[in-house]
Amino acid sequence: MGASGYDQDTLKEYIPAMLYTMYDGYYIYGKYFNYTINQYQYGLKPYIYYSCRYIYGNNYDFVVNYTLDNSITIYGKINGQYRTDSGYVINPNLVGNVENIVSYVKGTYRKEYPTKISYDGVNIEKEILTEQLVVIAENGVAINPTSYEYVRYNNQKIYKENGENRYFYYKNNTKEYLSDEGKVLRDDEITELRYVQTMTENGHLYSNSAVQYYKEAKDFSERLKQYGLNKITQENAVDNNGNKITDFATNTENANIFEFNKNNDPLLEGSSFNEHRMSVIRKSIETNLSTAIANYNAGSSSMYEFQMPIFTDNDWDKILNNISLSVFMQGIPIKAKYFNSYCIVTNNKNEEVVTQNSIYVLSRKNNAIEVHMPGCTELIDNSDYEIIAAYNIIDFERQTVVISQGDERYYYPQYASKCYNCIVNAAQTYDINGIISNNLQKFDVKSNQYQKYNKDITLLRKTYLTALGRERYDLYRTNGYFLNI
Numbered sequence: 001m002g003a004s005g006y007d008q009d010t011l012k013e014y015i016p017a018m019l020y021t022m023y024d025g026y027y028i029y030g031k032y033f034n035y036t037i038n039q040y041q042y043g044l045k046p047y048i049y050y051s052c053r054y055i056y057g058n059n060y061d062f063v064v065n066y067t068l069d070n071s072i073t074i075y076g077k078i079n080g081q082y083r084t085d086s087g088y089v090i091n092p093n094l095v096g097n098v099e100n101i102v103s104y105v106k107g108t109y110r111k112e113y114p115t116k117i118s119y120d121g122v123n124i125e126k127e128i129l130t131e132q133l134v135v136i137a138e139n140g141v142a143i144n145p146t147s148y149e150y151v152r153y154n155n156q157k158i159y160k161e162n163g164e165n166r167y168f169y170y171k172n173n174t175k176e177y178l179s180d181e182g183k184v185l186r187d188d189e190i191t192e193l194r195y196v197q198t199m200t201e202n203g204h205l206y207s208n209s210a211v212q213y214y215k216e217a218k219d220f221s222e223r224l225k226q227y228g229l230n231k232i233t234q235e236n237a238v239d240n241n242g243n244k245i246t247d248f249a250t251n252t253e254n255a256n257i258f259e260f261n262k263n264n265d266p267l268l269e270g271s272s273f274n275e276h277r278m279s280v281i282r283k284s285i286e287t288n289l290s291t292a293i294a295n296y297n298a299g300s301s302s303m304y305e306f307q308m309p310i311f312t313d314n315d316w317d318k319i320l321n322n323i324s325l326s327v328f329m330q331g332i333p334i335k336a337k338y339f340n341s342y343c344i345v346t347n348n349k350n351e352e353v354v355t356q357n358s359i360y361v362l363s364r365k366n367n368a369i370e371v372h373m374p375g376c377t378e379l380i381d382n383s384d385y386e387i388i389a390a391y392n393i394i395d396f397e398r399q400t401v402v403i404s405q406g407d408e409r410y411y412y413p414q415y416a417s418k419c420y421n422c423i424v425n426a427a428q429t430y431d432i433n434g435i436i437s438n439n440l441q442k443f444d445v446k447s448n449q450y451q452k453y454n455k456d457i458t459l460l461r462k463t464y465l466t467a468l469g470r471e472r473y474d475l476y477r478t479n480g481y482f483l484n485i
């Protein structure tokens with residue numbers, strides 16, 4: 001018996017479902033009827049993608065799998081033929097031409113890499129990324145945290161040895177060198193080695209992930225137009241049986257969901273694409289969760305009628321923007337009443353999704369390095385801060401290296417002290433959408449409303465947009481859709 005007076009099995013009777021939301025879909029844990037053993041049992045139901053089917057005329061009957069960010073996968077009958085395609089959507093009008101191409105020729109090998117592209121008035125360029133590592137030397141001694149340049153390629157980080165043109169993977173806290181001297185490399189290792197050699201210039205290793213992100217997003221978004229998807233509206237959305245869906249949480253009416261322009265920018269909150277995407281995810285969860293909870297009644301000995309709880313907008317905001325776990329408890333008898341509750345736990349420090357809020361900005365002021373939220377008022381208002389880089393929030397987490405039993409070392413891939421203003425005034429930051437769209441809004445006390453704040457934030461935008469693209473591009477994906485090969 002636990003402190004609540006219920007043991008685990010008894011408590012389970014009052015938990016009709018648990019919901020685990022992930023990057024591109026979700027699991028529902030609950031009771032279901034297992035036909036092989038002919039009884040109800042607890043378990044994880046099959047993974048459900050955040051998807052919606054669309055029918056338009058006779059030539060379009062396809063499914064779009066959405067995610068917590070701007071990447072989608074489409075498959076089905078599109079313009080009369082079966083297609084499957086995936087990528088990030090963006091307003092392609094904001095992406096300029098690729099300016100630099102680096103190529104490398106050795107034997108039969110030749111590949112080109114974009115190294116510079118413009119996005120809405122800022123240049124997205126190849127960049128030097130650095131992070132600290134603690135390496136255990138051959139004699140078992142841990143070397144103090146040391147900073148190395150790195151890139152991410154084929155889902156793994158490759159580091160450059162300081163002062164040498166040698167590269168290594170960081171495995172089990174040791175360096176595993178990538179080299180073709182005296183060693184026959186696999187094809188993927190050859191591609192990796194050529195990539196890092198090509199991207200090394202004047203002794204520095206450059207990442208072009210951000211450039212690739214904007215280039216591929218532009219190409220994918222233009223392909224969607226060629227496929228004719230720019231005609232699709234919410235009116236074309238149907239359920240599994242082909243019946244039109246009429247009850248989305250947000251009605252985007254006749255807006256063209258996949259026609260991207262300044263009025264429908266997938267990088268911004270409130271765009272038709274994002275409103276529709278979130279409505280699809282919400283509708284899918286509501287439908288399947290309420291079914292799971294209703295089915296629970298059938299397998300329950302309790303007299304209690306289990307029902308899908310009504311989430312507040314704030315709850316949905318958490319679920320639609322994060323990896324989350326929701327637990328529902330219903331029908332626990334307390335005196336003459338029933339106790340009903342649910343809780344939602346979110347996790348924004350994960351390797352599953354890079355949200356607008358996942359990017360943190362590094363500044364230098366009087367030689368002190370500090371980390372800020374991108375909309376920090378000090379960072380933006382006070383020109384003493386020199387913006388130097390931006391990384392994913394997870395890179396600021398402490399890492400542990402176990403040298404031997406009882407001997408543990410700690411390090412931070414990105415080491416910086418936290419900005420005091422960001423901590424105490426976290427709620428008063430500038431809206432990130434204003435940074436992305438170069439439309440910073442400041443509250444004006446006199447007029448009692450928000451007004452355009454004419455501050456030059458070019459460097460902040462360049463730094464933020466570069467990091468957002470790079471971190472999304474470099475994100476580990478189990479489905480392999482976005483390998484940068």
Ligand SMILES: [Zn+2]
Nearest residue numbers: 372376419422
């Ligand atoms: Zn700050």
